Amino acid sequence: MTDADGKEIIPEGKNQITFFKKREIRQVFHNNEWWFSLVDVIQALTGSDRPSKYWNDLKAKISEEGGSEVSDKIGKLKLPGADGKMYPSEVANVETLFRIIQSIPSPKAEPFKRWLAKVGYERIQEYKNPEIAIKRA
Secondary structure, three states, X not given: OEOOOOOEOOOOOOEEEEEEOOEXXXXXXXXXXXXXXXXXXXXXXXXXXXXXXXXXHHHHHHHHOOOHHHHHOOEEEEEEOOOOOEEEEEEEEHHHHHHHHOOOOOXXXXXXXXXXXXXXXXXXXXXXXXXXXXXHO
């Protein structure tokens, strides 16, 4: 993301952790927008002990229901693992994430949608006023 003078505010590939209900959600800045770890989101929304399996099953269900446009918009970007090393991880931008969340049959999805809207609002404010992003970093 760049400011009005073309200076980079948030560097491409920047990783950070944000939280939803005390659960870590890894995110990475790519193509001027934040992309979120799908496994982290699944775990936050479902409380599943096996979020990778849950995500693989959900991905198959979305694909079977004709959601190929969603599958096409899922990326693989490097995120830090529990050991601190960087690993390719499935991620989605906010738009795609909303589509995926709609497919999750969980009562936790509604608060997550509100949280994601809040995160989006904060990023828009940072875009309008780069000082906010600098202070947060």
